[in-house]
Amino acid sequence: MSKNISKLGSVNACEALLQNMIENPSAYDSFNVSLLNSQKALSSMEMPERGITSMSLNRWKHYADKALPGGWRCLDRLRKQAYKALSKSKESHNYPSRGTISDYKQRLKNSQSDNAQLINEIARFGEQYTHLLEFCHIRSRQDKSFKALFESHLDRYSSPKESIRLVESGKY
Numbered sequence: 001m002s003k004n005i006s007k008l009g010s011v012n013a014c015e016a017l018l019q020n021m022i023e024n025p026s027a028y029d030s031f032n033v034s035l036l037n038s039q040k041a042l043s044s045m046e047m048p049e050r051g052i053t054s055m056s057l058n059r060w061k062h063y064a065d066k067a068l069p070g071g072w073r074c075l076d077r078l079r080k081q082a083y084k085a086l087s088k089s090k091e092s093h094n095y096p097s098r099g100t101i102s103d104y105k106q107r108l109k110n111s112q113s114d115n116a117q118l119i120n121e122i123a124r125f126g127e128q129y130t131h132l133l134e135f136c137h138i139r140s141r142q143d144k145s146f147k148a149l150f151e152s153h154l155d156r157y158s159s160p161k162e163s164i165r166l167v168e169s170g171k172y
Helices: 002-023 039-043 057-067 071-092 101-142 144-157
Strands: none
Touching: 002 057, 002 071, 039 057, 039 071, 057 071, 101 144
């Protein structure tokens, strides 16, 4: 039950954030506008300091319909308005010249934000895969042909092969 409450709270916090962005876009100059570019990007937004957690797009739609009077359509309309407001606000600011130190600092900050989003998405996929494996274990106890397929899957992916290239931390 507390997960549902936190997800409903996440939707409400996102709505408040979007409304604040529309009213005061200059306060969000350092915000990564690409998170408002699409519905999928919004659903992957992770801001624990504001109580916003990432969920699948379908979950966002489900909980927005429960939490907000206008439902998902209202939240999506706010997303589009906030995107326009922030884009317009950023266009009015002077950006550092390409190749300057401040330009590289801004790029680094944006890439760090993007990396954090990707790491959160990978963690979410890992959690989903773990749940899927639990269901497969249950099913393999009941069905011998499924058990054979499931065991071949486990054998194939239990240890990294040479065809799978792992990236070490900090080395790209």
